[in-house]
Amino acid sequence: MTELPATMTAIGLPTPGGPEALVPETRPVPVPRAGEILVKVAAAGVNRPDVMQRKGLYPPPPGAPDIPGLEIAGEVVALGEGVTGWKLGDKACALVSGGGYAQYCLAQADAALPVPAGLSMVEAAALPETFFTVWTNVFDLAGLKAGETFLVHGGTSGIGTTAIQLAKAHGATVFATAGSAEKCKVCLDLGADVAIDYKTEDFVAVIKEKTGGKGINVILDMVGGSYIARNYEVAAPLGRIVQIAFMEGSKVQIDYMRLMLKRLSHMGSTLRSRPNAEKAAIAASLRAKVWPLIEAGKVKPVLDQTFPLENAAAAHARMETSLHIGKIMLEVG
Numbered sequence: 001m002t003e004l005p006a007t008m009t010a011i012g013l014p015t016p017g018g019p020e021a022l023v024p025e026t027r028p029v030p031v032p033r034a035g036e037i038l039v040k041v042a043a044a045g046v047n048r049p050d051v052m053q054r055k056g057l058y059p060p061p062p063g064a065p066d067i068p069g070l071e072i073a074g075e076v077v078a079l080g081e082g083v084t085g086w087k088l089g090d091k092a093c094a095l096v097s098g099g100g101y102a103q104y105c106l107a108q109a110d111a112a113l114p115v116p117a118g119l120s121m122v123e124a125a126a127l128p129e130t131f132f133t134v135w136t137n138v139f140d141l142a143g144l145k146a147g148e149t150f151l152v153h154g155g156t157s158g159i160g161t162t163a164i165q166l167a168k169a170h171g172a173t174v175f176a177t178a179g180s181a182e183k184c185k186v187c188l189d190l191g192a193d194v195a196i197d198y199k200t201e202d203f204v205a206v207i208k209e210k211t212g213g214k215g216i217n218v219i220l221d222m223v224g225g226s227y228i229a230r231n232y233e234v235a236a237p238l239g240r241i242v243q244i245a246f247m248e249g250s251k252v253q254i255d256y257m258r259l260m261l262k263r264l265s266h267m268g269s270t271l272r273s274r275p276n277a278e279k280a281a282i283a284a285s286l287r288a289k290v291w292p293l294i295e296a297g298k299v300k301p302v303l304d305q306t307f308p309l310e311n312a313a314a315a316h317a318r319m320e321t322s323l324h325i326g327k328i329m330l331e332v333g
Contacts, residue, residue, distance in 0.1 A: 004029055004038075004077060004078065004104075005029055006028065006029060007026050007027065007028055007029060008026070008027055008028075008029045008102055008103035008104050009024055009025070009026065009027075009102070009103050009309065009310070010024070010025055010026075010027040010067045010099075010101060010102035010103070011023070011024060011025070011067060011068060011069075011101035011102065011309065011310075011312045012024070012025035012027070012066075012067065013053070013054060013066065013067075013068065016054065016055055016056030017054070017055070018054075019054070019312075019313040019314070019316035019317040019320070020313050021054055021313075022054060022068070022101075022312045022313045022316060023313075024309075024310050027067070027102065029103075029104045030065075030099070030104060030105070030106050031078070032078050032079060032080035032083075032106055033080050033081075033106075034080050034081040034082050034083075035080055035081075035082055035083060035108060035109055035110070035276075036080040036083070036106045036107065036108060036109060037076050037078070037079055037080065037083060037086050037092065037094075037106070037107050037108075037109045037112060038076070038077050038078035038079075038080075038104055038105075038106055039072055039073075039074040039075065039076055039077065039092055039094065039104065039105050039106075039107055039112075040074045040075045040077045040103065040104055041072045041073075041074040041100065041102060041103055041104060041105050041332045042073055042074040042075070042121035042122075042125070042331070042332055043072070043073050043074070043121045043122040043124070043125035043126075043306075043329055043330060043331050043332060044069045044071065044072045044073075044100040044101055044102075044105075044125055044309070044329070044330045044332065045069075045070065045071040045072075045100070045125050045126050045128070045129055045130075045158070045327055045328075045329055045330075046069075046312075046315045046316065046319060046327070046328040046329065046330060047070055047071070047129050047158065048222075048245065048247075048319070049070060049272065050068040050069065050070065050101075050316070051316055051319055051320065053068050054068065054316060060097065060098045061097055061272060061273045063097075064097035064098040064099070064272075065097075065098040065099035065105075065106075066098065067098055067099045067100070067101055067102050068098065068100065068101050068312075069096070069098065069099055069100020069101035069102065069105070069330075070095065070096060070097070070098065070100055070128075070129050070272065071093070071094070071095055071096065071100060071125055071126075071127070071128035071129040072093065072094055072096060072100045072105050072107070072125055072128075073091070073092065073093035073094075073115055073121045073122075073124035073125035073127075074091070074092065074105075074121065074125075074332075075089060075090070075091060075092075076088055076089065076090040076091075076092050077104070079109075080109070083109040084109075085109065085110075086109055086112070090114070091114065091115040091121075091124075092107070092112045092113065092114060092115065093112070093113055093114075093115055093124040093125055093127055093128055094107035094108070094111060094112035094113065094128055095107075095111055095128035095129060095132050095271075095279060095283075096108075097272055097273075101309065101312055101330060102309075102332075103309075103332055108276050108279065108280065110276070110280040110283065111276060111279040111280045111282075111283045112283070113127075113128070113283055113286060113287055113291065114287075114291075116291055116294040116295050117295045118295060118297070119294070119301075122303065122306055122329050122331060123300075123301050123303065124301075125329060126158070126301035126302075126303060126326075126327040126329060127294075127301055129158070129271075130158040130159050130161075130162040130301075130327070131162055131166075131286055131290060132271060132279070132282050132283070132286070133159055133162075133244060133271055134159060134162045134163045134166055134220070135166070135282060135285060135286055135289075135290065136269070136271065136282050137220060137242045137244055137269050138150070138163060138166065138167065138218060138220055138242065139166075139170070139285075140282070140285070141240075141242055141267055141269060142218045142220075142240040142241075142242050142265075142267070143218075143240065144167060144170065144172055144217070144218045145170075145171075145172075146170060146171025146172065147171060147172070147173075148172050148173070148217035148218060149172065149173045149174075149175065149211060149214075149215070149216045149217045149218070149236065150163075150167040150172040150173070150174050150175065150216065150217065150218045150219075150220075151174075151175040151176070151177075151203075151207065151216045151218070151219045151220070151234070152164060152167070152174075152175075152176050152177075152219075152220045153176075153177045153198075153219075153220070153221050153222060153223050153227060154177065154178070154222055154223065154247075155176030155177060155178040155183065155184075155186075155187040155190075155192060155195060156178050156179075156183040156186050156187060156302075156324075156325045156326065157222070157324075157326075158302075158326060158327040159220070159222060159244070160176060160178070160187070161186075161190055161301075161302040161325075161326050161327075162299075162301075162302075163220055164176055164187060164190045164191055164192050165190055165191055165298075165299045165300070166290065166293075166299060168190075168191035168192070168193075169191075169293055169298055169299055172218075173193050174191060174192045174193050174194075175192065175193065175194045175195075175196065175203075175207055175210070175216065176192040176194070176195050176196070177195075177196045177197075177198045177203050178195060178196070178197065178198070179197065179198060179199050179322070180197060180199070181197060182325075183195075183197075183325060184196070184197050186302075186325055190302070194206070194207075194210050203230070203234070204230050204233050204234045207234045208234065211236075214236055215234055215235050215236035215237070215239060216234055216235055216236055216239060217235075217236050217238075217239055217240065218239070218240050218241075218242070219231050219234070219235060219239065219240070219241040219242070220242050220244065221241060221242070221243055221244070222243075222244050222245035222246075222247055223245075223246075223247050223248045224243065224245065224246030224247065224248050224249055224250055224252070225246065225247075225248025225249040225252060226248060226252070227248060228243075228252055228254055228266075229252070229254050229255070229258075232254075232256075232258040232259055232262070232264060232266075233258060235258075235262060235264050236262070237262045237263060238262070238263050238264070238265075239262060239264050239265070240264070240265045240267065241264060241265065241266045241267070242267050242268075242269060243266065243267065243268045243269070244268075244269055244270075301326070301327060302325065302326030302327065303326050303327050303329060304318070304324040304325055304326045304327055304328050304329075305318055305324065305328055305329070306328075306329040306330070306331050307328070307329070307330055307331070308330070308331055308333060309330050309331065309332045309333065311330075312330060315328050315329075315330055
């Protein structure tokens with residue numbers, strides 16, 4: 001076993017601000033506690049919660065590292081007390097509560113997953129945040145079933161590209177909204193049955209026409225704002241709407257009559273602050289039900305651009321353009 005260094009390069013956030021607030025720093029290499037593994041990071045995903053943290057709007061939960069980064073892939077280089085199922089040298093990808101923008105990162109052993117066969121480290125690091133999020137919200141919480149209709153807003157985001165593929169693989173009819181003709185084509189190529197350019201089309205009118213007025217059974221929304229009332233309008237009776245973000249704002253004035261008359265369920269969900277046991281349960285479901293689809297090539301991570309770790313600021317600037325299609329990644333040298 002190679003002796004671990006005492007220090008590492010990590011991306012710090014001395015003060016909240018724009019992308020330039022992310023600066024490389026020297027930090028101590030963390031030591032795994034009971035139930036944890038230490039991963040030598042090969043790649044890390046960039047996600048909107050990282051952007052919110054950088055702006056000072058989404059502080060890490062108690063006990064989490066102040067270093068941004070919620071998903072990683074790399075090599076297991078140390079084991080905490082009581083860890084089973086992992087050995088030194090294993091390749092792992094993991095959802096973490098922070099610390100991913102670094103050369104080494106701690107992960108809960110039972111919430112980490114093996115790198116799927118055939119995937120690169122960058123591809124594997126693109127899996128945890130979006131696949132955990134989509135699985136727990138669309139399938140566990142909203143209970144999407146084969147034969148139902150499903151709508152995801154932001155179809156070419158990391159969440160969107162994952163949701164389209166998983167919903168289609170599980171037998172749903174998939175609708176997606178996106179912000180250009182090019183992005184709509186990507187949604188269709190990934191398996192969406194209908195892709196709607198929200199800049200030139202009214203998604204409510206299109207969906208009512210395409211479903212013969214029946215509406216959508218499950219909606220995954222990260223926009224909020226004006227979309228909340230429109231989701232109620234387009235939802236089918238007994239429809240389930242899961243709110244995972246509020247890019248257009250969380251404070252709206254709304255008429256809840258449709259919620260009552262259609263007997264809708266509008267649920268909210270976060271992932272980062274959930275107990276480790278819940279994340280471990282999601283990981284077990286993914287390993288059993290989704291990892292085989294990935295290894296068979298039926299579902300894949302969609303990558304936009306990859307930046308060196310030291311260029312995390314450029315990665316955040318790319319995300320804030322909203323031009324990206326799929327995941328923005330950091331590669332650790």
